[in-house]
Amino acid sequence: MSRAKDLALSAAAGAGGTVVFLFAFPKGSVSTLMHAVLHLPGPGAGIALLLGPFLILVALNSSLLSRAGGGGLAASLGFAVCYALVTWFFSIPTDPKGAFGSLWFIAAVALFGLAVEAVMLFGRAFSQTARCLLAGAFANVVLLLFYWLVIFPGTAGWAKWGDIPLLTAVCLAGGLLSGYVARVTSKALCRALAVEH
Secondary structure, eight states: OOHHHHHHHHHHHHHHHHHHHHHHSOTTHHHIIIIIISOOOSSSHHIIIIIHHHHHHHHHHHHHHOTTSOHHHHHHHHHHHHHHHHHHHTTOOOOGGGTTTSHHHHHHHHHHHHHHHHHHHHTTTSOHHHHHHHHHHHHHHHHHHHIIIIIHHHHTOOOOGGGHHHHHHHHHHHHHHHHHHHHHHHHHHHHHHTOOO
16 A cells, blocks of 8 residues: 555544544533533543543554554544534534634644654554553643643633643543553454554
């Protein structure tokens, strides 16, 4: 399979992830689940526990299935750009606090994808399971930090100092768990698709 085709398939997987995420979490549902149901502080719980882990599943699976490399970044960009286009074209309302579908959102998800690729590339001394765990945790923290420093100050306000330790722990736990699940699912997908792993 050519590199271009490999990356195109990864981007398509990311775009498919957009449809799943939009269907599973319509406007307001992320905030309701995080704050009204789970009683987690904010801002950032939805990014750390839902958006980030979901993106990890999409990006890491694409990275592991992409033999040419770059699949995680391509999937992340596919997700972000498709999310922006779908919500704009179909006038789908999104939560303004998360700036979903905006240029800042695309930048945040692109940086997330770069974080995934960096760990997968430079962590080759570790086992693949360890790399997935590290990539999940690191990329989720990068995404949450971007939101805290760039997006939330203009949409939801700064996180309170007292809430940061809990939200960081949630972020790391979500990233590690999602990274592990991505490793398990990628092995199953490789067997099903007869792809070398």
